[in-house]
Amino acid sequence: SRYHGSEENLAERLVEAVAQQTGHECAVGTADGLLAAVVAARTGALVPPGGSAGFLASRPMTELGFAATTEDSGRQVDELVDLLHRLGLRRLGQLAALPAADVHARFGRLGTWAHVLARGEDERPPVRRRPEADLEVATALDPPVDRVDTATFAGRRLAEELHTLLVERSLTCGRLEIAARTDEGTDLVRAWRTDLGGWGGLSPSRITDRIRWQLESWLSATAVATARSRALDDRVRLRDARRAATGRPGDGPTGRTDEDVQWAFDARAAHESDDTPPVTLVRLSVTALDVAPAGAEQGRLWGGPSGGDLRAHRAMDRVQAILGGSGLLAASVQGGRDVREQVHVRPWGEQGAAPLPLDRPWPGRLPPPAPATVLPEPEPVQVQDAAGVEVLLDGREGLAGEPAWVRWSQGRRSRVSGWAGPWVLTGRWWSGQSPRAHLQVAFDGEPAALLVATTAGWACEARYD
Structure with missing residues (x-):
């Protein structure tokens, strides 16, 4: 209640959360x-x-x-x-x-x-404590390092130092934040969730594993290339904002001049070329977040983890230690418009927000329910009207015809009993994406399908079981 300002505010948040997640009203008292x-x-x-x-x-x-x-x-x-x-x-x-x-x-x-x-009392009154400060250990890498084994050796010392601090103070933590700084001044930060078993997730070897996995990802230059790409996108938006503020129209339909378009493509191509310089780290730090006294872990509001949950988490951590950081992946729902874009996959235990926020409007997004089966590769199909003429996505981003039949790649045809859509997605001009549209189609005697139309034709992306 102190976090939300008052008990009344907390009660309102709880009622709202239950209503949004379940569709039912609830009563809250204090x-x-x-x-x-x-x-x-x-x-x-x-x-x-x-x-x-x-x-x-x-x-x-x-x-x-x-x-x-x-x-x-x-x-x-x-x-x-x-x-x-x-x-x-x-x-x-x-x-x-x-x-x-x-x-x-x-x-x-x-x-x-x-x-x-x-008497309005409790057998075991709640224990109040002051939040513990985060613990950070860091080291300067001099000379700078660009090899995983060299950086991991420094990370091992940090892991032992952090574990010693936690043991001496009888503390545990809920997350580990690993941060590094490159010689270009780029800060790379990633948080990992510790397991629910307490001390088992905070041993020096397991902390070192997470540092090594993160260093392998960073030193491959992927993270820095992503940061550079995002900076480039920011520069594109800044240039557009300046041009809009000065009232100078562009040559193209999007209000950009031909020089702007060429500049964006040339800059992106330079960053995505094979000549990207290697990543060199000059600083490495590990921070224990959500620090609390050992053995005083706060249970979750909607129910605590069971013994089976703890054993499952530890088993997955052991598998990850054998296969590596990216060998065990967890999937979650994120924002986006199509069925593939809405799935976010990240290494098990990695903490962080999805790149596409779920609470954004996302115009053109498919309505629920989501399809039960997404095909590994879209299956080419043909959508035909009652006369056998192929239905295509016309220049005004609509359907040129009434879907009546779907011809599959095996040669068979399915009669369309009903359809909904299309939901049109327009591409980004600077990335070369073309418009596409999704269509939900129901058949007689077989599961419904999610079809996608592009300038190249139709394909089946998913099935509704």
Whole structure:
């Protein structure tokens, strides 16, 4: 609640998140103790600090069952409530008014538990701590290095130094940030998630593995080439903005002059040529992020990891140690317009935002549901109208005809029972992309298909099972 500013703000965020993810409404309440919080959530109440006892005093004794977490404990609580009713105690406030020693002597451990909850307290109060500062170890690479083995040797020393700091201070961390600086002044930063098993993910050898995997990626010049390409795109947008501000129209349909177009192509070709200089690192650092006392890992809001989850994470880490950083990949959904662009694949454990944000508008994006099977390679097809004439994407980016048949590469034909679209995607002028359009097609007696139309013809990209 402190992070979001107040308990009211946190409640609003929770209600909004549940509604967006599930389509259902929920009630959120706040109070000091476990039982008071559960009852408050069922009624949507915000109990002020210190007011839990008064809030529960008039509630019926049967609401003790809301705090039971298993079927067995629920039966025991029901038996206790029945006994309290026969003794004339029907409100939680009546139970809270009894002396704690007498309740324990008469009702035992379960009675003490109910007495504590009825007073608006917790058996185990929450432990508050100050956030620990991030731990960083760094070294200057002098002379600069451009080989993986040399840089990994320096990374091994950093891994041992960071692990020693964590052990001496009895700390653990949730993420490792690996950063390097090139001789051109480019900063390369990547974060890796540690496993959920605590100390097992923070040994010097496993930290070194992550440093080595990242160095292999960086020293291949891929990361620097990507940074240069992004800088080039920024320069293109800056030039367009300046031209728009000065009101100087271009020669082409996009408002750019022929010199602008040639300049963009020449600059990009220079950066993508085989003459790209090798990457040379002058600084390397490793930072422990999300630092917390060892053994005090905060459980997730929607449920903590099980023992099976921990064993699975450790098994995948061992496989990755054998195959290398890119040998084990995890897929996630990102932004984009077509089915292939919306899948983001990255090495297991690598932390970072997807390159295409999911919350952007993405005009022309396919509506849900997504197809169940995406073909490894698009299958060429022909889309024909009722007269057998091929339906193509015309110059105005629409369909020239009514789809009635789809002829597959094997020679068979499927009758179209219904179709939706097209969803037109216009290409980027500077990358040579041509317009394309997606079409959802349903057939008689077989799964629906997702077809894509380009200037070269039609192809089947995916199937709806």
